[in-house]
Amino acid sequence: MKISELAEKTGLTAPTIRFYEKAGLLDARHVKRDESNNYRDYCEETVEHLLTIKEVQTAGFTLAEFKELDEVCNTGELVAQKATVYIRRKIDAVSEKIAELERVRAYLMSKLAEVQEDQVADQRRLASGGAEPSS
Numbered sequence: 001m002k003i004s005e006l007a008e009k010t011g012l013t014a015p016t017i018r019f020y021e022k023a024g025l026l027d028a029r030h031v032k033r034d035e036s037n038n039y040r041d042y043c044e045e046t047v048e049h050l051l052t053i054k055e056v057q058t059a060g061f062t063l064a065e066f067k068e069l070d071e072v073c074n075t076g077e078l079v080a081q082k083a084t085v086y087i088r089r090k091i092d093a094v095s096e097k098i099a100e101l102e103r104v105r106a107y108l109m110s111k112l113a114e115v116q117e118d119q120v121a122d123q124r125r126l127a128s129g130g131a132e133p134s135s
Contacts, residue, residue: 006042010050017050025053025067060094 003014010017020026021040030046033039056066065086072082 001042001044001046003040003042006046006050009047010054012050012054020050020053020063023063023067025063025070026050059090061090065090 001009003017006012006017007014012020017026021031026042026046026049030042030049032041032043034041053063053066056069057063061069069083069086072086073079075082
């Protein structure tokens with residue numbers, strides 16, 4: 001299939017597909033060159049491969065991590081064990097990121113509470129005829 005059809009089936013743009021190819025994420029299993037016109041010809045397996053790339057990116061894997069994982073999985077040796085190690089590492093990294101974001105959220109929530117308390121105090125001061133609030 002031509003790149004336009006592949007793009008339609010995967011929801012990716014043609015430049016993105018070409019980028020993935022240049023980055024080594026699509027190999028001879030996925031793309032052949034028509035020698036008569038040098039057009040790329042993608043097989044049906046490429047659709048699934050590109051959809052997998054989209055899924056792992058959504059899961060937080062970088063393209064480099066996906067490439068490494070894909071290479072490991074294509075060795076045919078201890079695939080499940082090796083994939084498990086990669087996935088657990090990513091779960092650990094995601095857990096660390098969640099903890100970091102929770103700390104940021106807690107900080108922001110405390111700052112919001114402070115600002116709201118100051119606002120309420122200023123409103124009370126104004127309502128009682130006190131001085132202007134200090135901003």
